[in-house]
Amino acid sequence: MLTEKISRRITLLLLVVLAAxxxxxxxxxxxxxxxxxxxxxxxxxxxxxxxxxxxxxxxRQSTASAQVSEVGQRMAAAVExxxxxxxxxxxxxxxxxxxxxxxxEEVNAWAMPxxxxxxxxxxLPITRDDTGLAVVMGHEIAHVVGRHGNERMSQLLxxxxxxxxxxxxxxxxxxxxxxxxxRVYGAGAQVGIMLPYSRLQESEADRLGLVFMAIAGxxxxxxxxxxxxxxxxxxxxxxxxEFLSTHPADQTRIRQIQNFLPEAxxxxxx
Numbered sequence: 001m002l003t004e005k006i007s008r009r010i011t012l013l014l015l016v017v018l019a020a021x022x023x024x025x026x027x028x029x030x031x032x033x034x035x036x037x038x039x040x041x042x043x044x045x046x047x048x049x050x051x052x053x054x055x056x057x058x059x060r061q062s063t064a065s066a067q068v069s070e071v072g073q074r075m076a077a078a079v080e081x082x083x084x085x086x087x088x089x090x091x092x093x094x095x096x097x098x099x100x101x102x103x104x105e106e107v108n109a110w111a112m113p114x115x116x117x118x119x120x121x122x123x124l125p126i127t128r129d130d131t132g133l134a135v136v137m138g139h140e141i142a143h144v145v146g147r148h149g150n151e152r153m154s155q156l157l158x159x160x161x162x163x164x165x166x167x168x169x170x171x172x173x174x175x176x177x178x179x180x181x182x183r184v185y186g187a188g189a190q191v192g193i194m195l196p197y198s199r200l201q202e203s204e205a206d207r208l209g210l211v212f213m214a215i216a217g218x219x220x221x222x223x224x225x226x227x228x229x230x231x232x233x234x235x236x237x238x239x240x241x242e243f244l245s246t247h248p249a250d251q252t253r254i255r256q257i258q259n260f261l262p263e264a265x266x267x268x269x270x
Contacts, residue, residue: 025146026088027208034147035154038094042114049098049116057103059121065101068119071133072099075141076115078215083145095144099137107233111140113149126229134218135226138209146208148201199248203256210257210264220264227254 023034059065080092097115104120111117117140119133127133143149210220231250248256 025204027211028204032147032151033154034150036150041150042096045112045114045116049112053100059101059103064124067130067133068101069099071130072117072137074216075134075137075212078212079141079145082215109136109140111144113144115144126233131218131222132226134213134216135223138213139205141212142205142208146204202248206253206257207260210260211267214264214268220261220268223257224254227257
């Protein structure tokens with residue numbers, strides 16, 4: 001009987017903690033679980049980002065790096081404008097934006113909590129211009145604004161810790177929370193190899209990214225052309241079935257983007 005009472009109290013405590021930790025994603029309005037403080041994520045991001053930059057070749061003082069910086073800053077300003085205009089100005093203070101172009105043939109870009117962004121030079125032939133780059137950076141920035149990294153870490157916390165252990169982790173932030181960070185974002189030079197976002201988060205990032213690029217003055221309709229180029233770049237080889245992938249299939253993603261465009265275009269002022 002005593003054991004059952006303790007179990008019920010732990011369950012109640014967990015439910016209270018989870019309810020208090022729920023937040024709402026901008027634009028989509030989806031409720032999500034965020035158990036890790038923004039300060040904790042920002043500190044970890046800064047450390048891991050610095051290690052990544054030290055271990056890789058960062059392209060500086062070039063036309064391409066200037067393009068990445070300029071588009072990135074415009075996108076960051078658009079995010080902050082959206083948040084201020086929708087009564088969430090306090091969230092804008094949580095970001096310490098930084099945009100770097102990394103020398104790599106890999107077709108990739110990523111962003112970490114707090115606004116640490118890396119664009120690989122291998123993706124530039126596909127982005128082609130500022131607007132194409134805004135599609136990519138808008139999507140990655142949207143993962144930051146949507147707190148998708150926090151959500152993934154929170155889900156791992158609940159799955160692995162639970163009950164009293166969860167409360168202890170949240171209270172003291174021991175090494176366990178650091179280990180979870182490393183599992184979500186990788187270590188050092190491998191930071192770009194992250195656990196994949198869910199299909200829900202990927203689609204949500206597409207939606208938010210279109211709105212942010214529209215606010216920044218980039219035509220969101222260019223996203224369709226970009227993802228068509230991405231699909232063509234993959235070649236005609238066999239693809240994994242969509243239900244086995246965390247990313248939407250190319251045609252599904254393009255169709256969803258087309259559905260998101262009317263909303264994004266309401267923010268677009270050429």
